[in-house]
Amino acid sequence: MTALTRPFRRLVDRSTDGVEPAPDHDPLEPATDAPAGIAAAAGADLASIAVDIPEADPLFAYLQSAPGPVDVGRLELESPAVEALRDADVALVVPLVTQGELIGTLNLGPRLSEQDYSTDDRRLLATLAAQAAPAIRVAQLVREQAAEAAEKERLAQELRVATLIQQQFLPRELPRLPEWQIAAFYGPARAVGGDFYDFVELPDGRIGIAVGDVTDKGVPAALVMARTHSVLRAEASRLSSPGEILSRANDLLVPEMPARMFVTCLFAVLDPATGRIVIANAGHNLPFVRSGGTVTEIRATGMPLGLLPGIRYEEVEGTIAPDSNVLLYSDGLVEAHDSDREMFGFDRLRDALVVDDAGSELLDRLLETLRTFTGPDHEQEDDITLVTLRRSAGVADSSADSTALTSFSLPGLAGNDREAMDRVAAAVADLELPPDRVDRLKTAVSEAAMNAIEYGSHGRADVPFDVDVVVTPTDVIVRVTDRALSGPVPTDPETPDLERKLAGDQKPRGWGLFLIEHMVDAIDVSADEAAGTQTVTLRIAREEKRHD
Amino acid sequence: MTDRSFGAEVVGRPDGVRLQMRGDLDSRADETLRDAYREVATSGSPGLTLDFGEVGYINSTGIALVVRLLADARRDGRGVRAVGLTPHYQEIFRITRLSDFMDIVEGDAA
Numbered sequence: 001m002t003a004l005t006r007p008f009r010r011l012v013d014r015s016t017d018g019v020e021p022a023p024d025h026d027p028l029e030p031a032t033d034a035p036a037g038i039a040a041a042a043g044a045d046l047a048s049i050a051v052d053i054p055e056a057d058p059l060f061a062y063l064q065s066a067p068g069p070v071d072v073g074r075l076e077l078e079s080p081a082v083e084a085l086r087d088a089d090v091a092l093v094v095p096l097v098t099q100g101e102l103i104g105t106l107n108l109g110p111r112l113s114e115q116d117y118s119t120d121d122r123r124l125l126a127t128l129a130a131q132a133a134p135a136i137r138v139a140q141l142v143r144e145q146a147a148e149a150a151e152k153e154r155l156a157q158e159l160r161v162a163t164l165i166q167q168q169f170l171p172r173e174l175p176r177l178p179e180w181q182i183a184a185f186y187g188p189a190r191a192v193g194g195d196f197y198d199f200v201e202l203p204d205g206r207i208g209i210a211v212g213d214v215t216d217k218g219v220p221a222a223l224v225m226a227r228t229h230s231v232l233r234a235e236a237s238r239l240s241s242p243g244e245i246l247s248r249a250n251d252l253l254v255p256e257m258p259a260r261m262f263v264t265c266l267f268a269v270l271d272p273a274t275g276r277i278v279i280a281n282a283g284h285n286l287p288f289v290r291s292g293g294t295v296t297e298i299r300a301t302g303m304p305l306g307l308l309p310g311i312r313y314e315e316v317e318g319t320i321a322p323d324s325n326v327l328l329y330s331d332g333l334v335e336a337h338d339s340d341r342e343m344f345g346f347d348r349l350r351d352a353l354v355v356d357d358a359g360s361e362l363l364d365r366l367l368e369t370l371r372t373f374t375g376p377d378h379e380q381e382d383d384i385t386l387v388t389l390r391r392s393a394g395v396a397d398s399s400a401d402s403t404a405l406t407s408f409s410l411p412g413l414a415g416n417d418r419e420a421m422d423r424v425a426a427a428v429a430d431l432e433l434p435p436d437r438v439d440r441l442k443t444a445v446s447e448a449a450m451n452a453i454e455y456g457s458h459g460r461a462d463v464p465f466d467v468d469v470v471v472t473p474t475d476v477i478v479r480v481t482d483r484a485l486s487g488p489v490p491t492d493p494e495t496p497d498l499e500r501k502l503a504g505d506q507k508p509r510g511w512g513l514f515l516i517e518h519m520v521d522a523i524d525v526s527a528d529e530a531a532g533t534q535t536v537t538l539r540i541a542r543e544e545k546r547h548d
Numbered sequence: 549m550t551d552r553s554f555g556a557e558v559v560g561r562p563d564g565v566r567l568q569m570r571g572d573l574d575s576r577a578d579e580t581l582r583d584a585y586r587e588v589a590t591s592g593s594p595g596l597t598l599d600f601g602e603v604g605y606i607n608s609t610g611i612a613l614v615v616r617l618l619a620d621a622r623r624d625g626r627g628v629r630a631v632g633l634t635p636h637y638q639e640i641f642r643i644t645r646l647s648d649f650m651d652i653v654e655g656d657a658a
């Protein structure tokens with residue numbers, strides 16, 4: 001027979017065959033069972049009619065300040081709610097007000113005796129309302145809090161599930177590779193994003209490394225992440241080209257991808273023996289490489305996974321020189337904000353990477369830098385994933401048991417690339433290297449010398465370049481040092497693409513570094529700013545080591 | 549001292565025109581190779597054989613010259629094949645993918 005609020009919905013109940021509430025009636029909706037005496041007095045026709053009293057309706061303000069029960073028949077308000085009450089044959093409305101807030105009404109039909117409600121009736125109803133209102137309000141608050149707690153629990157449960165899924169797919173241990181220091185960090189945000197990383201051992205001894213990020217958060221993102229993880233693993237076990245792996249994974253994911261979701265992913269294939277790394281990128285952040293005191297990006301781009309079928313991914317190749325770091329990372333790091341909503345950004349990350357440390361020490365320092373930036377009260381906005389690889393120093397170290405074979409300087413003139421090549425070939429002749437190794441070394445030396453002539457000497461006879469050759473029990477190491485007239489040689493030039501060159505979209509030149517990287521087992525470029533020189537160090541094993 | 553300067557000669561053969569090269573294929577071969585291709589173009593031959601049999605050295609600038617020549621030949625609708633490459637330079641032609649755009653014939657057989 002009455003009323004309820006929150007939101008301001010008032011129920012009008014009319015009795016038809018008694019006052020019993022429906023068995024499943026919510027006890028916090030006192031419409032039909034309270035007050036029983038009044039309901040009984042309301043007559044035999046009890047039927048539920050919902051009457052909304054919107055806050056904007058004049059009746060709302062009227063009832064909120066009314067001192068007691070209100071005769072509907074005497075109301076002179078332009079009010080749709082009043083009309084609705086009249087249509088429902090409500091004679092008396094008793095506002096339920098507590099702490100100045102209208103939380104509901106008791107709506108009564110005409111008395112069965114057909115007499116008006118007496119003063120005693122009204123006093124009784126007013127007293128009842130005054131006592132019932134706070135109790136109902138308390139009940140409402142309890143219910144709201146229970147609903148809120150249930151919602152929180154539901155979200156917490158979802159987060160637990162998402163975290164569980166996420167953690168199931170993170171590697172339990174990192175690859176252990178001689179001469180490599182590998183570290184990884186995954187820090188979920190409270191809402192758990194869809195970050196992941198993975199290491200896959202490929203049949204030929206190389207290592208596949210994936211870092212990815214699913215748009216969206218929670219369980220849906222975790223499920224897409226799990227599926228992407230599985231697809232990448234499956235494809236990596238039979239394909240060794242990162243571009244093909246991403247392309248195939250994309251084709252498998254497109255038909256399954258939920259609306260408005262996609263996955264950014266970087267896939268790298270590393271040959272631990274040589275440091276050669278091939279990278280393909282589906283819309284993920286570009287990895288940073290720190291080498292010889294400079295930090296550069298490896299520029300590989302492509303469309304995220306799951307958007308369009310038939311995408312091909314370009315591959316970028318390079319060699320991680322001894323003493324160099326590679327960092328793969330997700331958005332959570334660079335897109336973190338400080339209290340002024342300024343973003344951490346790529347430049348801060350790049351600056352932070354200039355420091356020479358590695359492994360978990362590097363990751364700890366990056367996270368500390370981020371914490372300093374965001375401040376102590378920052379709540380992490382997105383998952384943060386970091387993977388770093390460091391090739392140990394000493395891979396090209398010739399100090400221990402090395403023997404100097406030759407050392408010479410040549411004028412920086414065109415043609416002396418071949419002269420340098422021939423002299424190095426002569427110097428290593430007694431080592432009886434396999435002929436194909438000698439050919440590879442020769443091409444690498446001539447290309448390094450050509451860079452020295454072109455960038456280091458500007459083709460000037462009076463600006464020489466130096467070549468040193470040493471041999472260790474396992475390797476031949478050649479250092480080509482130039483006078484760096486043009487500054488540092490770019491170590492991450494655009495990857496030569498023959499089709500684009502033939503189409504005129506790329507210059508015919510630009511093969512030098514690309515060829516060197518394919519010829520030798522390791523290349524390192526380092527600058528000595530004090531001496532104004534730059535040195536390219538080439539290392540080639542004396543015997544074939546790779547399992548191609 | 550061995551003369552390693554680059555030279556190129558265009559020779560008409562029953563199976564098409566052949567560009568016989570000798571010496572070092574590097575930046576200094578630029579003009580010679582450009583002139584040689586003009587001669588090939590005037591011959592109107594639908595096919596071109598690049599003969600590397602007497603080329604002892606190719607650096608990345610030389611590769612760039614081959615790329616330019618290949619682009620010109622493709623523009624003119626002229627098929628290109630390469631003979632006389634050592635196994636090492638065959639490998640370089642594979643790495644650079646030049647071998648995807650021209651037939652590499654083992655040895656120096658015509």
